[in-house]
Amino acid sequence: MASMKAALVHRWDDTPVVEDVPMPTPGSGETLVRVEAALVNHLDLTVLSGAFDPDLPRPYVPGVEGSGTVVSSDTLPVGTRVLVHGAGIGIDRAGTWAQFVSVPSAAAYAVPPTLSFEIAAAFIEPTASAWTALYDVANLGADETVIVTGATGAVGRAAIAIALAAGARVIGLVRKDADRHWVTAPAEAMSEQDIARLDELAREQPGTLLVDSVGGPELATRCSWLRPGSRAVVIGYVGGVTTEWNLVDFIGRDVSLLPLNMIRRQAVIAQHFSEFVALVEQGVVPIDVRTFTLDQVGDAVQAVRAGGARARMVLRPWTKPDQS
Structure with missing residues (x-):
């Protein structure tokens, strides 16, 4: 039986190890893909x-x-050049950290050659998540003031770009003053270190929509920057998986807290895939990548775990270490 190299997880929280395993055999209704880049x-x-x-x-x-x-x-x-995404790939069936993967054919999306394999592997999550948060969940309208947290991350940058293209006023929140330059003009770049500006936001409550990829204990504070009757879409939890709310304050502010679960919204990707490709091809949504060989999978995992990176971490399963 033919074999391939794949990164395997044997125990939870352990670093994946690269081993030789049998190549997958596609069943009925499945597509076998030679993996060139894996997110x-x-x-x-x-x-x-x-x-x-x-x-x-x-x-x-x-x-x-x-x-x-x-x-x-x-x-x-x-x-055919394809993106593979959804249908339980990497969750309840074998994923893409391998030289080959077999996927349900509906989860293989043809992509144009204008997108490199690295960009093709990296673009759909931030682009689709940002678009879905703004339009499908929050129903972005005219004359909105959108506050985006995690503004140096891939999803945050995509949300800023898409909101600006829609004509919204946008405020992008970054961790440090030194990161302000990553926020695309004409969006306002705001730093967590600028205490005076944060206090001003709490007083003025200019926001009508918060797109939050940070989560964590300060979520309630960020919602205080919104006008009563506004919406907050929570799309991530890199700042922590728990938060605490004073329910009297929460009810008084009348802010709708809306979760974004892209696993349950895969139909959005199928319906708008060509639009998402166009946003990247036309340079509206910026996608940066950093590549690793399959043998460097532990380094890629650690880079994602460390957070704060603008680039998306991508494995090249066929690249040797001295070629990376």
Whole structure:
């Protein structure tokens, strides 16, 4: 039986190890893809920790997104460049941190050659998450003031770009003064170190929509920057998975707290995929990547875990260490 290299998880929170394993055999309705680039993201880390499904059989191959070329398929021509995403890939079936992956054919999306394999593997989560948060969840309207946290991250930068393109006034929140320059003009760049400006936001409450990828204990404080009757879309939890709220204050502010669960909104990707591709092709949404070989999977995981990076971490399963 033919074999391939794959990163395997044997125990929760352990560093994945690269081993030789049998190549997948696609079943009916599946597409076999030679993986050229595989994303490493926060959802992967959640699955790696065991928090997502502690009963998931191990060893397993992580990786919820990736790109490559079709080897065999019942729907796509051999050689088609594709993004693979959704349908439980890397969650309840083998993922993309391998040289080959077999996926349900509906989870393989043809991508144009104008997108490199690295960009193709990295663009859909931030672009689709930002667009869905703004339009599908929050129903972005005219004359909005949108506050975006995590503004140096991929989702935050995408949300800023899409909101600006819609004509909204945008405020992007970064951790440090030195990071302000990453916020795309004409959005206002605001730093967590600028205490005077934060106090001003709490007094003036200019926001009509908060797009929050940080979460954590300060979420209630950030919601205080919104006008009564506004919305806050929570799309991440890099700042912590718990928060605390004074319910009297919460009810008084009348802010709608809206979660974004992209796993349950995969139909949005299928319906608007060409629009998301165009946003990247036209340079509206910026996507930066940092590449690693498959043998460097531990370094890529650690880079995502450390946080604060603008680039998306991408594995190249066929690249040797001296070629990275």
